[in-house]
Amino acid sequence: MRLAIATDAWYPQVNGVVRTLSATVVELDRRGHEVELITPQRFLTVPMPGYSSIRLAMAPRFGVRRMLDAFQPEVVHISTEGPIGWSARGWCLARGIPFTTAFHTRFPEYAAVRTGISAERFWPIMQRFHAPSRAVMVATERLGEELATRGITQTRPWTRGIDHWLFRPTGDHHPAFADLPRPIMLNVGRVAPEKNLEAFLDAKVAGTKVVVGDGPSLEELRQRYPEVVFLGALSGEALAAAYRSADCFVFPSMTDTFGMVVIEALASGLPVAALPVAGPLDILGYNGRGVDDDMPFTIAAVEQDMTLAIEKALRLDRTSAAVFGARYSWERATDQFLSAVQSATRRSEPERALEPA
Known part of the structure; x- marks a missing residue:
């Protein structure tokens, strides 16, 4: 063709x-x-x-x-x-x-x-x-x-x-995560107003929040949230290592049509915290077992309250997340x-x- x-x-x-x-x-x-x-x-x-x-x-x-x-x-x-x-x-x-x-x-x-x-x-x-x-x-x-x-x-x-050879639960961890207080909550994506990052950054949870990505709001958010670790854009093995180094993935966006970073995180063994909106719901379902409700354990916490979603996601099983993420192929x-x-x-x-x- x-x-x-x-x-x-x-x-x-x-x-x-x-x-x-x-x-x-x-x-x-x-x-x-x-x-x-x-x-x-x-x-x-x-x-x-x-x-x-x-x-x-x-x-x-x-x-x-x-x-x-x-x-x-x-x-x-x-x-x-x-x-x-x-x-x-x-x-x-x-x-x-x-x-x-x-x-x-x-x-x-x-x-x-x-x-x-x-x-x-x-x-x-x-x-x-x-x-x-x-x-x-x-x-x-x-x-x-x-x-x-x-x-x-x-x-x-x-x-x-996703690229299964890259986004997987085993492999090197990112050195920037080595000495950070646990648990580590990660967001990956464009740092821009439409991504609703403040819902993540304002969440009242212990540990360290890490943001990977670049965008027009990066410098502003760095100044407003000095306690958050902003690593800038990562790709390839460095990005995969960042996923593996965290304890849960946080996806606060309310405007994405899908959210590829969600399935990359899952395949890397990261449970996900997300809001109950289109995109996350189409991947994770209302109960965090996928839209077909066929996972024996939850792989995500989908809650209206971002703090509650993160707290729940941190208690979920990484192995189940990796199994679910591996379903997606190019x-x-x-x-x-x-x-x-x-x-x-x-x-x-x-x-x-x-x-x-």
Whole structure:
């Protein structure tokens, strides 16, 4: 298959979208598919306002069209609703090429946190973007049901995986954790307002709180919480060692569509403390035994009160967490991705779009 993937999120960004796409591309290449990546690395970029570590392509419309015209894909997957995503969408509509999209990020809720404007004001943008997509890929069934209430009904499942050789319960520990007072509670992810980190950092629990990650709120939170250990961004073996060195993982986000760090932590043998919201509930279930309620012991504490969730998670079994986390694989996730993309190519040709490309 000749598949083009258009994304505004790519290296050097460190987030779930980039990890998902990069792992999927590796698996697609292994299976013999021909993939053309259209990313910000191929354009002049400018820092995203309020988030300088994310760089957006400048006026990518003609560059995207030139790349797609040269590659002549059978189908295009558009991963993000940014400048590159909108440009690829316009090319597909103009040429009658089928395309799929993904709903990785709750952009309306993120925008609401950053601007103070109601999320409802941003949803029409999402609805317009995804309306012509042959399949909108979602990480969880709950997210698909939510999008259906917004008129986005053509959803298909696309779960996530982990690198089992990396995220495992055995191996070296991170030296930064060696002398920290126990228990150690860990959060990994973007240090930004939409991640609700204060719910974790304000929790009244004994021990040491550690945050791994970078983002626009890092310096502010370092000043406000001097007792918290902020290690900055880690990757590879250093990140895996950080997971193994902690006693529980804390995920306070209320806006993530999935939470890849949750399954990385579980596979590393860390019980999880989380809030009962979409994302964590789709992985952990209400009772911390997974959505199928098939674990003999709880692997997470899902509570409305973050302090209570952490206290419970610290008493849970690490072995059960590792067994549960090991269920997630990139092979299975890529099977779902290919199923959605191939279904888009099998459908009859759509009528020419009426809106301007």
